[in-house]
Amino acid sequence: MERQLSSYQINLFRYEGKPFESGVTLAVYKPKNEVPEDKLFLVGQATKAVQDNAGEGAVAFQYGTTVYCLSKMPSNLKDSIPVADSYSKEINIWYRNQDHVAHPSNQSDRELLRRLVAKAISNQHIQNKWFVEQYKMVYHWSFRLSEQLSHGKFEVYHGFVFRPYIYEDGTCAVLLDPKFKFVLKETLRDYIASLEQQGKTREEIEYILRGEQVIDHCPVIDCMHRNNPESDCRLKGSGKRRLLTGLDFTRKPTASGHGDLLQYHRNVVCKNNGKIADMMQDSAPIAMIQFPNTPRPYDYPLERLRREVRMHDLDKIGRIKVMEYMRPSMVSRWNMTKSFIQYVDNVPLANLTLRISRDFSQAGERGFPWENFEMLPDVPLAFAKGKEDTDPMRGLEENGPFDLNDERITNVEFTIYCFSRRVTLEQIEEFYNDLTNGFQGRPLFKGFHSLFNVRAPKFDKSMVKYKIELPPPPQKAGSKKFALVIVPAISFKKAKEYMPLKQLFVKNGIPSQFVLSQNIAPDLTPSKYVGILKNLALEIYAKIGGTAWALSRPTGDGKCFIGVDSITRKKVTYFSVQVFNGRGVWICGWTRSVPAEQYGKSLQDTLTNAIRIFAKTQGAIKEVVAHKEGNVWSSETDAIKSATAHHKTRVVSIIKTGIMRVYDKSKQDNITNRGLFVELDKNEALLVTSGPPHPIQGSQKALTVRVASGLDGTTLKDICNDVFLLSTSYGGYILAATSKPVTTYYANKATSISAQNGLEVSDDLWRSTWFI
Numbered sequence: 001m002e003r004q005l006s007s008y009q010i011n012l013f014r015y016e017g018k019p020f021e022s023g024v025t026l027a028v029y030k031p032k033n034e035v036p037e038d039k040l041f042l043v044g045q046a047t048k049a050v051q052d053n054a055g056e057g058a059v060a061f062q063y064g065t066t067v068y069c070l071s072k073m074p075s076n077l078k079d080s081i082p083v084a085d086s087y088s089k090e091i092n093i094w095y096r097n098q099d100h101v102a103h104p105s106n107q108s109d110r111e112l113l114r115r116l117v118a119k120a121i122s123n124q125h126i127q128n129k130w131f132v133e134q135y136k137m138v139y140h141w142s143f144r145l146s147e148q149l150s151h152g153k154f155e156v157y158h159g160f161v162f163r164p165y166i167y168e169d170g171t172c173a174v175l176l177d178p179k180f181k182f183v184l185k186e187t188l189r190d191y192i193a194s195l196e197q198q199g200k201t202r203e204e205i206e207y208i209l210r211g212e213q214v215i216d217h218c219p220v221i222d223c224m225h226r227n228n229p230e231s232d233c234r235l236k237g238s239g240k241r242r243l244l245t246g247l248d249f250t251r252k253p254t255a256s257g258h259g260d261l262l263q264y265h266r267n268v269v270c271k272n273n274g275k276i277a278d279m280m281q282d283s284a285p286i287a288m289i290q291f292p293n294t295p296r297p298y299d300y301p302l303e304r305l306r307r308e309v310r311m312h313d314l315d316k317i318g319r320i321k322v323m324e325y326m327r328p329s330m331v332s333r334w335n336m337t338k339s340f341i342q343y344v345d346n347v348p349l350a351n352l353t354l355r356i357s358r359d360f361s362q363a364g365e366r367g368f369p370w371e372n373f374e375m376l377p378d379v380p381l382a383f384a385k386g387k388e389d390t391d392p393m394r395g396l397e398e399n400g401p402f403d404l405n406d407e408r409i410t411n412v413e414f415t416i417y418c419f420s421r422r423v424t425l426e427q428i429e430e431f432y433n434d435l436t437n438g439f440q441g442r443p444l445f446k447g448f449h450s451l452f453n454v455r456a457p458k459f460d461k462s463m464v465k466y467k468i469e470l471p472p473p474p475q476k477a478g479s480k481k482f483a484l485v486i487v488p489a490i491s492f493k494k495a496k497e498y499m500p501l502k503q504l505f506v507k508n509g510i511p512s513q514f515v516l517s518q519n520i521a522p523d524l525t526p527s528k529y530v531g532i533l534k535n536l537a538l539e540i541y542a543k544i545g546g547t548a549w550a551l552s553r554p555t556g557d558g559k560c561f562i563g564v565d566s567i568t569r570k571k572v573t574y575f576s577v578q579v580f581n582g583r584g585v586w587i588c589g590w591t592r593s594v595p596a597e598q599y600g601k602s603l604q605d606t607l608t609n610a611i612r613i614f615a616k617t618q619g620a621i622k623e624v625v626a627h628k629e630g631n632v633w634s635s636e637t638d639a640i641k642s643a644t645a646h647h648k649t650r651v652v653s654i655i656k657t658g659i660m661r662v663y664d665k666s667k668q669d670n671i672t673n674r675g676l677f678v679e680l681d682k683n684e685a686l687l688v689t690s691g692p693p694h695p696i697q698g699s700q701k702a703l704t705v706r707v708a709s710g711l712d713g714t715t716l717k718d719i720c721n722d723v724f725l726l727s728t729s730y731g732g733y734i735l736a737a738t739s740k741p742v743t744t745y746y747a748n749k750a751t752s753i754s755a756q757n758g759l760e761v762s763d764d765l766w767r768s769t770w771f772i
Helices: 041-054 107-127 188-197 202-209 261-269 275-279 316-326 330-344 392-399 425-437 448-452 498-507 526-543 596-618 634-643 716-727 742-757 763-767
Strands: 008-010 012-014 024-031 059-063 066-070 080-084 091-102 131-135 139-145 154-166 172-187 213-216 240-248 286-290 298-300 305-308 347-349 352-354 373-375 411-418 479-487 512-516 559-569 572-580 586-595 623-629 648-655 662-664 676-681 684-687 703-709
Touching: 008 676, 024 041, 024 107, 041 059, 041 066, 041 080, 041 091, 059 107, 066 107, 091 107, 107 131, 107 139, 107 154, 107 172, 107 347, 131 154, 139 172, 154 316, 154 330, 172 188, 172 305, 172 316, 172 330, 188 202, 188 305, 202 240, 213 286, 240 305, 261 275, 411 425, 425 448, 425 526, 448 526, 479 498, 498 512, 498 742, 512 526, 559 596, 559 634, 559 716, 559 742, 572 596, 572 742, 586 596, 586 742, 586 763, 596 634, 623 634, 623 716, 623 742, 634 648, 634 703, 648 716, 676 716, 684 716, 703 716, 716 742
Parallel strands: 411 479, 479 512, 559 623, 623 648
Antiparallel strands: 008 662, 012 172, 024 066, 024 091, 059 066, 080 091, 131 139, 139 154, 154 172, 213 240, 213 305, 240 286, 286 298, 347 352, 373 676, 559 572, 572 586, 648 703, 676 684, 684 703
């Protein structure tokens, strides 16, 4: 591995010396009574009370229901902190326990120290009139409202995301990356009124907004409580993301399921003489907002909610302005990051001050984890006839699919469903022929039949259906029925027919592909039309169990890769398990929904079955590697270990937030070639999976790869090499700004579609990637 100082800079900033080398003594407060899940806000109140009592320079933070505090004068701290519940008027008391010495050599103590530094930075920012919010579990976002960047349609909050890192030797560093948030000024009631003016029905409006993420935001723009970071207003700052599960047009705010919302906002919520209630209309509908792990949604007034900014909602000038800050070039992002360094410097921490020792960290610095870095070798993709190519579509067009000579589906019987009044039978026939037989314009598309050597029937008007019904059984042995569904979009990429039809098909084990009617319109440019045809062909082939390409060299003999993902909604957990071999070839997969308390057992049973099928079809298993996007919960680790108890097993968390970045300062555009691996800690690394030789738009993102279990017997580099190679076998033919490994891409896609639409997926689809 290379050891020289490189041109690769990481947005990680080191503090002087080793501030935690000898450990830190923390006062510990624990509640007298157990804090129920619906009362966890009391822990925050207890933390604030400890902070207020501890004096200047002190830092109090929470971990679970325990409150920790670092103070200049520990002897002056109170022995008990009473906290009153403003709703029930009950009082819980946090008693001071024996002090705890947090030492960086201990992994759990490093987490305490990380939270300590994060809270110290947050305290400093709040005192300097910056807002601070938690972001993506382990990050914080510091921001201000920017008058200079504000636009007629939206407010702009500018700032940066930060996360401290604590190392075993007591070294401390902080991650820093610019983040801008754009919030529409238009309330949800205003937006609904505009949709009604466009002639949308209540049913259509409800469908357009159902399942959308909205912003819970104070409608009183100039409120001094809302604009003060130190106020106790629950609606201060830029607003919180909420999940809108529906609209109820039969009820109004004074007749909600939670009582009179107008009086509640006038007397309880608003700190500014009830101005929120003055702005609320007592008319239908009411918005229904779902919180995680709650059995039913909460009623919300429309005036408190706003939509997130979408590019298609903005005019050209608005899009340019938003893109300039949300997806800046790497050079612009580096300059913005440098300008924010001053805000994480000179951080007071009781009797200690954390001072930044240098600018961006550099891969290759001796004595630090990021000393270890390497450019991982790319592996070409394999196609039919043993041919290889680095370009997926070119290799496919010239050689045919990887599984051309394997036992596979060679005949697809299409049934076409059309629910768009604007699409004629002639347009459907032309589109079907272009998809199956090819498009002869420029650019050229060979067609589904020529690409994959899979037969499709000649178009006949009897293939087209205009009502919901299941297709007939296949007429030929070895054939596969496939539903091609043309639907109109009632809003951007949203079709009201999608959910009932997708549920019908997945429940009955029939693979399907939905096509928006505007994507077969004659006014599309040839290049855009051909791009749509290429993606449709790849997705259809994957859904019938085909393998367009694979890695030309396996990541290792006997390796079984499993993508796992889960989402819990209304105490129901939707999860997916997707299985691949060492060449990135999809083997099988299941997507299920179970009561949340049964998730661990159901996951274990599904994994056990997956391992059995893999061993039967692929041979002996030498190693099982489970990938999950985001944090891996302990229940998931336990289920994976139990299901793979007879095999060497690794559990790897793959995080794609794009907050950790690498800049190549030897290049004018600062963009790093894909394949760069940089070690961040013993079990964590940075991995660049996009970029040259493939073009990308906007800011380049990197994956953070964290080993949750099973690092023994291998290296972090080898684990990242597997992730890197699997990122090239994703089914699309163009890499994105962040290219995830196919394991987490498939599992996340299946889970998201299932949870968002409440789908009940038939186990008959275990050999179909129905979700692509």
